[in-house]
Amino acid sequence: MARTKKAAARKSHFARGRHLRNRSRLTKFRNKFETKIGSGLDLKGVPHEYEQLTIEYTQTRKYKPDFLLESSDGKQMIIEAKGLFEAEDRRKHVDVKKQHPELDIRFVFYADYKLRKGAKSTYSQWCDKHGFKYAIGDIPNSWLEELGYTIKEEEPKND
Secondary structure (H helix, E strand, O other): HHHHHHHHHHHHHHHHOOEEEEEOOOEOOOOOEEEEEEEEHHHOOOOOOOOOOOOOOOOOOOOOOOEEEOOOOOOHHHHHHHOOOOOOHHHHHHHHHHOOOOOEEEEEEEEOOOOOOOOOOEEHHHHHHHEEEEEOOOOOHHHHHHHOOOOOOOOOOOO
């Protein structure tokens, strides 16, 4: 019984034109229009491949860092202050790093949250994986000292 239902479902799926037998293999197209184009190429005897090529591309976008720190000799450090670090933002920083490996981008997270609800990985683990330096809570004095700044000790507050 289940077998005939599967066969009937398969038959109706074929009838909707979503599959095409192409050179002794079954090609699944994403929609009817692509199926029509593929069928037309087959009927004309034109050899073709469907979704076999992967092309990497980059979008031209603009990125404004939160903080730009610069030493007296021109060395720059970009600081991103993050409360939430969403997937789109993570992708953006991976792309920026790939296109501009010379930039020293570092993150300061409010807390070391998980990447998303139910995830095992945290913001810091993501940074480790992608080669970004990070800190939790505040910019470490050691980062500022790398740029040649002398850190002033905070004076105690008098209440």
